[in-house]
Amino acid sequence: MSGHRPKGNTREFRNLANIAETASTSRILNLAYVHHHANEEPEYKRNPFFQHPTLNKAILVKHTLRPNELEAFTRDRRTATKVILPFDSTDLRLGGGALFVDQVGFERILREVCGGSAMDIQSDLRILKMIDALPSLDPFILKECLARQGVHPAGCYFVISKSDIASMMSFANDEIDKLVRIAFGDSQSTASMQFASKILSDNVDSELDPLRATLRLNSNEFSEGLFSWRGFLYFKWRYIALREELGRVIEGLAKYQPRGFTDADLKEYITTARPRIAKDIMATLTSVGKILENYDSAFAALTKDLNPTPFRTFLINGPAMFFELGENVGVLSHIASFWSYRMGSSRTHRLSLLEFAELLIDFEESLACVFVDK
Template sequence: MTDRTIRNLDNLHRSASTARLLNLLRVASDHGHTRAWAEDPLFETAILNRAMIVKHRLRRDELDCFVGRRHVATKIILPIDTADLRAGGRFTFVNQLGFERIMKEGFGLTPDHPDVETLTIIDQLPSLDPFLLRERLRRSGIEPAPCYFAISESDLAQMSSFVEQEIHPLVSLSVGDIAIMPGSVQTLAAKILSGEPGENMEALRVTLRLSADDYQEGIFCWKGFLYYKWVLTSLATEIRDVSEEVANLRPRGRIEPGLMDYLARTRVQLRSRILRTTEEARLTIQVYDTAFAGLSVEGQSGAFRDFLIQAPSMFSRLGEQLGALQHIVSFWRYRFAPGRAPVGVGELIDILMDFEAGLLGYGESDSGHYVAA
């Protein structure tokens, strides 16, 4: 399909990858000159490896593109002219009706091609969160270069001070508060966030008694949990506010008694799920907090070593939960921003059902598809 009216495609390109967007055109622009990008691409097909992949909330006229019911799809956008994104782009949805034919005619890819497998995995994910995406692909034996999983520059800037506060106790334990050199906490934070600590953190690897491979994976997990903790901390107030607004927003127009009862029940269930999901995510992050406190406060490395080894098994569920919560907050703030048109009862029910589906749990959608958050 061709879409010359894709809103703000140029603005979309300027955005780094997020939980909603995987901007491979931006990745190619930033890292296309590197050996890692060339040798370990996400997609073997060059045009796909420069696409923009979006978790897209389906409009009413797009629902018939799929067998079964779903609210969010994975949209592949191929710019018509990468030098002038105002020209718009061609797009398709992963696993829409006729998807195999589109892949064959448009890209020469058969259903068993590795790129089709990768797209299917991405479509099954609840979000494009870089940590969740990396872990899912890795479990399927797909390991692209690290540049595909970078946190956006804006998020990284906001996160840096948070990480510095988190790891200060570890630096203090190592050298003592008085002996902490200016910039030492910032330096360690930068090494953790880089994902490539190398020899500069060899002492910590030795302390944790980890092999080089396990240590590299462990550092990624540490970075991941710091990222998730930051996300949850950043969302905490908004989650609470949105859950209250969900419970109280009244749609415009007359509401049939049956729909009023259904809407009331859905509100209560959704608010409960939002709060329960938030608490479950908090408890998972508390596992990290306890293990890190053992290392940074008590000087006991065993619990933190065990945590780093076990952390990948906790990634998926935590990523699903936070992806769903991020979607709820961001979409609610977008739809009900000042000046937006009042919501009708039908649209409100659709929105609440979409939110609830995203919180049901991985693979529990009523369509047989994974519902994206």
């Protein structure tokens, strides 16, 4: 890679300090931030994310593995869930210890760090492994996946605005209503709304059997397929917004002028990285669009042509496609939200050359986990 990049360990400590100032993104779950801002709230105390207090102030990151980190695992993987345990959750500039979920010796190391027996952290281990299986840390997907396993942390852990929830639910309801009417008929509009609500809330019961029968799915296929479908609907909703958000990022990548003294190596890196990142963002966005086109085609076959076979196939294959789509959308959402945070109108000064280079490196490392044409 052309140009000089900031050294790893020093850069990671500075990035950790930057993370401290913002809430979570689709690749970062910042429990230290939540603790700092919500630890006096009754719901926070009643329903912590993790039971162990050390873990409940951790920072979780969907991390693209570097070549020297691959040997920490017994199976091939591109990304891992990194658990950062700050030395001081009120001052992340001091750094912290870190380990990966499912690395060799993970449970033993975690017990040593947290103290206590295996039973003391058993429920937290289960949650960490659930999170590791997810394609991103997007708050909507994270909350839904945990709820399916009976885990209900306080609402302060999930930064989702009421307007976003209302917009997403309206978008999803419009899509689901088309399908429910196929199974139940236009004459049952009230019942159709109720069934759409059941699907969105994961309340799959016998009342949805007509829909399951239409699609010729068994109970498990139906339940898993509906979960993936809800994920697809959420990602489609995010994709529509991301096209505009990432347009601003790409424009900013080309135009942003960092402040400070000129470093020839850093300047060379930034010059070459700008178009490279813009190209990879567009390639990833295109990939997401193609995956969603497969869904749209299958859904149209059912709702317009009354042919259930393509959508049945989609629901069966949905869980596998859900991961790739979620990973891609997660990366793009992280870039859009982190760019907005770092370049927001509330910022009183421009980033330095080094700070801007570190931002670009974060974007490149995030994009590295996605299957894009390099």
